[in-house]
Amino acid sequence: MPITKILIANRGEIACRVIRTARLMGIKTVAVYSDADARSPHVEMADEAVHIGPSPAAQSYLLADRIIEACKATGADAVHPGYGFLSERTSFAEALKAAGITFIGPPPGAIAAMGDKIESKKLALQAGVNVVPGFVGEIEDTEHAVRIASEIGYPVMMKASAGGGGKGMRLAYSEQDVREGFEATKREGLNSFGDDRVFIEKFIEQPRHIEIQVLGDQHGNIVYLGERECSIQRRHQKVVEEAPSPFVSPEMRRKMGEQAVALARAVGYYSAGTVELIVSGADTTGDSFYFLEMNTRLQVEHPVTELVTGLDLVEQMIRVAQGEPLAFTQDDIKLTGWAVENRVYAEDPYRGFLPSIGRLVRYNPPKQKKGVRVDDGVEEGGEVSIHYDPMIAKLITYGETRLDAIDRQITAIDRFEIEGPGHNLDFVSALMQHERFRSGNITTGFIAEEYPDGFHGAPASPELLRRLGAIAAFIATAEADRALRISDQLGNRLTPPSEWQVRKGDIVMEVSVSEDAIVVDGEVVDMAMGYTPGDRLAVADFGDEEESDELAVKVQRTRTGLALTARGATHTFEVLPSHVAEHARHMIEKVPPDLSRFLLCPMPGLLVKLHVAEGDKVQPGQPLAIVEAMKMENILRAEKAATVKTISAAEGDSLAVDAVILELE
Secondary structure, three states: OOOOEEEEOOOHHHHHHHHHHHHHOOOEEEEEEEHHHOOOHHHHHOOEEEEEEOOOHHHOOOOHHHHHHHHHHHOOOEEEOOOOOOOOOHHHHHHHHHOOOEEOOOOHHHHHHHHOHHHHHHHHHHOOOOEOOEEOOOOOOHHHHHHHHHHHOOOEEEEEEEEEOOEEEEEEOOHHHHHHHHHHHHHHHHHHHOOOOEEEEEOOOOEEEEEEEEEEOOOOOEEEEEEEEEEEEEOOEEEEEEEOOOOOOHHHHHHHHHHHHHHHHHOOOOEEEEEEEEEEOOOOOOOOEEEEEEEOOOOOOHHHHHHHHOOOHHHHHHHHHOOOOOOOOHHHOOOOOEEEEEEEEOEEHHHOOEEOOEEOOEEEOOOOEOOEEEEEOOOOOOEEOOOOOOEEEEEEEEEOOHHHHHHHHHHHHHHOEEEOOOOOHHHHHHHHHOHHHHHOOOOOOHHHHHOOOOOOOOOOOHHHHHHHHHHHHHHHHHHHHHHOOOEOOOOOEOOOOOEEEEEEOOEEEEEEEOOOOEEEOOEEEOEEEEOOOOOOEEEEEEOOOOOOEEEEEEEEEOOOEEEEEEOOEEEEEEEEEHHHHOOOOOOOOOOOOOOOOEEEOOOOEEEEEEOOOOOOEEOOOOEEEEEEEOOEEEEEEOOOOEEEEEEOOOOOOEEOOOOEEEEEO
């Protein structure tokens, strides 16, 4: 029966995403919103909107009764759950069915079967799907966990049975890691998913995270739509996804796809779903792939599959929910080109990727055009709230080859303007430029391996610095020209400087700017650039028309020059007229205060546990406190041997960034 009105039981970019497709299909939409989202784009986009409660998700988006009431009040005959929130709650799908409302997703039985990681592994085994060696069953306590881990062999992964999204997971390389992490894994599972059961499995060496997109209808037809490579992760949270995978051969794709379809068929699956696999990158035969879990919903990273298959997965979900059969078979599925997605998060990569919140003072994504797609649900002036996921947007690019798609990412990221909360644009740009990533030699440990000391900005080549120096001098000339546009009674006009010294640390460039050419250290730079003083984004073209190389640069004034952000880092240049530069004096940098004796809260969060008391002696690596932020527990450890002098916070306190927890001596 045709669906006439869809309520989207979600928020942000996925709500906007569903609304766009529904609108193209001629189906009306209903948005729901909390207090925090009253002015969000998804509310404005929908045909109708219903307020469902306060800002915390537990008091709004997670209340199935409120969603069903909103359906009845607006006459919505179907619900699309998006991802997260109620999307994989069996009880929600059953409640909708009981109310006579179509659930745009799989049947409740399939959600239940795949929602429990322990039971889903048993079903996978029965369906002939490869599973990771491990203990499939409930673990009694820490001692039981230690015995199991020893039997499997280290390293092992501890996972919350109902977990997902990187929450409720701990990697253990030793018995001590199990003893420290088992109870924390249980707590995260309970706090995030209401289930404290934990299972343990072997950790695969050189692991790659690859997933298969499946799609089925209510007539028994099921196909797989190729794979997505999701190995670039931080703390098990995906950052970069691409389709297809640079590691997967056609034969491997067929084997994985057939096993994914077999599992879906075993649980009577229909709608869109994803079978997640862990693959050993050390096995070049491609035979070492193992079932992790099945996500019975639309994935965050579904756009890359859409771009290489030409299918709209939201449209397919709606058609399946209406009872339509798939209009294609497995033989019709062809993967064309390459797509890459970067998740743009509200987090500060320069401070250990700490979550960031605040108002989007500036939000200007790159223009959507051929090969560039932005899926978002925010707008300038909006608020990034502590109540929800920190993802601001998804930037997706497409190209004929993998490197084409990657290079489009680099160019698009340079044009992506965000001011207000911290963001990871520099970091994802650095990833796209990293030679190891570009080669396709990646694992789930990529970020930890390549950035062991944290992220400090992408390195700049001498050629990039030379180009930025030319841009800095061009901008300085344009701004000086505007400032000097004053005339006396005779109509004379002052002339701006044309000779500049551009300095970055020990690097000094002499730059000449004229109507005919820009010269850097005696060499002509072939550059065409349009810039109006006050612009926040400057775009320069280097080379001739046939081989033009575009460089978009974010511009910010400093006291003595410019801060130019491009290619994954901000470069601060001192820009002075040459005759002034000879006499300029550099400011003496102040030495920052020593804060090493304080344990500071690294993010806004809740102090869950204090492991020490005043007077206790501590050793390097010893846990001092646990802070919970965005449903994740973070263990804060001692960096050196010391004695606890004073404790300034108590368990249960809500702490701000850099709040003092305790002092050491």
